[in-house]
Amino acid sequence: MRTRIDDAVLVALRAGVPTSLEHHGILIAGERIEAVGPTDAVKQFPADRVIDGSEHLVVPGFINTHHHLYQSLTRGLPAVQSCGLFDWLAHLYERWSSLDYASVKLAAQVCIAELLLSGCTTTSDHFYLFPAGSDVRLEAVLDAADSLGMRIHACRGSMSVGRSRGGLPPDRCVQDEAAILADCQRVLDRFHDATIGAMRRIDLAPCSPFSVSPELLKETAMLARSRGVLLHTHAAETLDEQAYCLERFGVRPIEYLRQHHWLGPDVYLAHCVHVSDGEIDLLARTLTSVAHCPSSNMRLGSGVPPVRRMLERGVNVSIGVDGSSSNDGGDLVGEARQALLLQRVAGGPAAMTPAQAFEIATRGGARALNRQELGDLAVGMAADIAMFRADDIALAGAIAHDPLGALMLCRAPRADRVFVNGRIVVEDGRLAGVDAGRLAAEFNDLVRRRFRA
Numbered sequence: 001m002r003t004r005i006d007d008a009v010l011v012a013l014r015a016g017v018p019t020s021l022e023h024h025g026i027l028i029a030g031e032r033i034e035a036v037g038p039t040d041a042v043k044q045f046p047a048d049r050v051i052d053g054s055e056h057l058v059v060p061g062f063i064n065t066h067h068h069l070y071q072s073l074t075r076g077l078p079a080v081q082s083c084g085l086f087d088w089l090a091h092l093y094e095r096w097s098s099l100d101y102a103s104v105k106l107a108a109q110v111c112i113a114e115l116l117l118s119g120c121t122t123t124s125d126h127f128y129l130f131p132a133g134s135d136v137r138l139e140a141v142l143d144a145a146d147s148l149g150m151r152i153h154a155c156r157g158s159m160s161v162g163r164s165r166g167g168l169p170p171d172r173c174v175q176d177e178a179a180i181l182a183d184c185q186r187v188l189d190r191f192h193d194a195t196i197g198a199m200r201r202i203d204l205a206p207c208s209p210f211s212v213s214p215e216l217l218k219e220t221a222m223l224a225r226s227r228g229v230l231l232h233t234h235a236a237e238t239l240d241e242q243a244y245c246l247e248r249f250g251v252r253p254i255e256y257l258r259q260h261h262w263l264g265p266d267v268y269l270a271h272c273v274h275v276s277d278g279e280i281d282l283l284a285r286t287l288t289s290v291a292h293c294p295s296s297n298m299r300l301g302s303g304v305p306p307v308r309r310m311l312e313r314g315v316n317v318s319i320g321v322d323g324s325s326s327n328d329g330g331d332l333v334g335e336a337r338q339a340l341l342l343q344r345v346a347g348g349p350a351a352m353t354p355a356q357a358f359e360i361a362t363r364g365g366a367r368a369l370n371r372q373e374l375g376d377l378a379v380g381m382a383a384d385i386a387m388f389r390a391d392d393i394a395l396a397g398a399i400a401h402d403p404l405g406a407l408m409l410c411r412a413p414r415a416d417r418v419f420v421n422g423r424i425v426v427e428d429g430r431l432a433g434v435d436a437g438r439l440a441a442e443f444n445d446l447v448r449r450r451f452r453a
């Protein structure tokens with residue numbers, strides 16, 4: 001199947017910089033992009049289907065590098081609407097201890113639907129809650145991604161230090177370390193796909209350096225490296241966490257990670273709010289990526305990450321919406337805009353440009369996930385493409401001046417059409433084959449019955 005998009009405004013990299021290109025076209029052949037260029041040139045190629053793109057802005061699918069899809073079950077929960085991270089966690093662990101396979105799958109479908117409708121085509125999911133006696137497994141998340149056509153990095157998370165050992169989670173929410181490692185092996189064996197263009201990969205991801213033992217942290221790193229998969233965790237999110245690490249381990253979080261072989265080109269860390277210039281240099285030197293989650297940092301009052309300094313010093317930064325209980329929206333374009341605005345609060349109007357925000361939400365994510373085939377519209381890349389209507393009222397005026405600037409600075413509309421791996425998953429602003437209204441109604445019913453106070 002060959003699909004051609006004619007006469008659109010594209011945003012693609014030119015000399016490494018996202019650039020708006022008018023009157024351009026794309027040819028999609030199967031799962032890949034086969035041609036990109038001025039419409040007249042691309043029109044030479046025959047296609048089975050031709051889409052008139054003259055009223056569309058066409059961009060590479062956005063990449064979300066940090067999420068907890070199950071958290072839509074406790075999205076907007078009144079008891080934690082105004083809590084900082086540790087109080088928020090202490091309350092929510094109790095609610096999350098009743099998770100099961102069906103509730104996690106439905107919650108993940110809700111979040112994935114929202115992400116797809118925002119033009120996001122790849123998401124990471126950090127799932128670390130396997131309560132005692134529950135039937136929940138990582139497959140709940142993989143099934144949800146499959147059902148909606150999302151490309152996923154499913155992180156097999158873990159927690160092994162419960163309250164009885166000085167940790168935050170109740171003991172029934174943590175697992176035995178041998179069982180964690182055995183299940184990591186199992187999901188790697190069954191589901192990890194290392195091929196270029198893979199729709200599912202498995203990453204390994206202790207919840208945080210302080211919710212597992214030092215031994216498990218090290219063994220997880222060894223297992224990941226023996227299998228060539230990525231490592232992911234939370235790091236340096238709050239001052240409470242910094243104080244906890246200093247008290248318990250005698251070092252700050254980034255140094256603790258370094259001591260346990262947790263920095264490198266195969267590691268992406270969520271947050272990195274409280275990092276010194278020396279720690280930023282260490283992240284840059286080790287090619288460790290950061291998943292910046294601005295809305296969550298604002299919602300929990302965690303602080304303003306020094307993203308401008310990270311970019312200046314050569315750290316690869318990507319964008320994550322974070323879980324739905326600390327960012328009550330899963331809008332990836334909106335999250336890129338939040339990143340831009342938050343840096344300007346701290347660093348003035350030049351702290352982040354629209355092109356930088358766009359770059360970290362696309363190629364930055366691709367680099368963090370070690371996916372060179374994602375994050376740009378170019379020949380040979382995976383056909384992950386988001387199309388936004390240029391005549392949407394939210395972009396009116398701005399799109400005539402600067403399409404890329406319009407998408408990053410205005411309130412972005414929902415995507416009108418989205419391709420993941422060459423397959424249409426959003427069409428005419430609606431999910432293909434899934435009724436979002438029915439999904440939301442079913443989910444609301446579940447939340448009222450099982451997760452409401």
Ligand SMILES: [Zn+2]
Binds near residue numbers: 067126234323
């Ligand atoms: Zn998180």
